Amino acid sequence: MPKGAIIVLVVVAGLILLIIAGRLAFKRVEQNLEGLKQLALVTPTVSTLKEGTYEGNFATFPVKVKIEATLKEGTIANLTLIEHRSGQGQPAEAILTSVLTEQKLDVDTISGATYSSIVILKAIEDALKKAQ
Structure with missing residues (x-):
């Protein structure tokens, strides 16, 4: 040949x-x-969680999130997105406002950024579990 x-x-x-x-x-x-x-999301009873700042993480390729949740006076006082690696999921970051307003994880995901929304919620859930 x-x-x-x-x-x-x-x-x-x-x-x-x-x-x-x-x-x-x-x-x-x-x-x-x-x-x-x-995946199921479980919101612990926020009023029973320990005050403080807790880090939560969740990743599933290709989305990765690291978040900081601050609990104060029986509420989720602040959520800070430390890292959010996503394809086109940046609009999902708006879900932080919904969680702060409603004080629960059972909120609507962001249309067009559903997967990133879920990963962000799972990272918040991880942080809240650490406050139990």
Whole structure:
């Protein structure tokens, strides 16, 4: 077989492998994100939580959130987003206002940023669990 034909075969095989790997990676990301919709959120009774500032984390590829929740006088007094790695989920950061206003995690997710909204809520839940 001529050297040029071998090179073409190797390049084609490499491209096929890249396409397969890309599809598998995309499928994994899609499964991770779809799994988020099945997660339950539990809001502890905020008035019974210990005062202080607590860090919460939650990640599922490709979204990662680190948050700081401050509890004072039986309320969620402040939520600070320390880290939010997301694809197109930046609008989800508005959910912090809903949680502060309603003092619970059972709030509507942000349309167009559902997955990031859920990850942010799970990070808040993690912080609140640490205050029990």
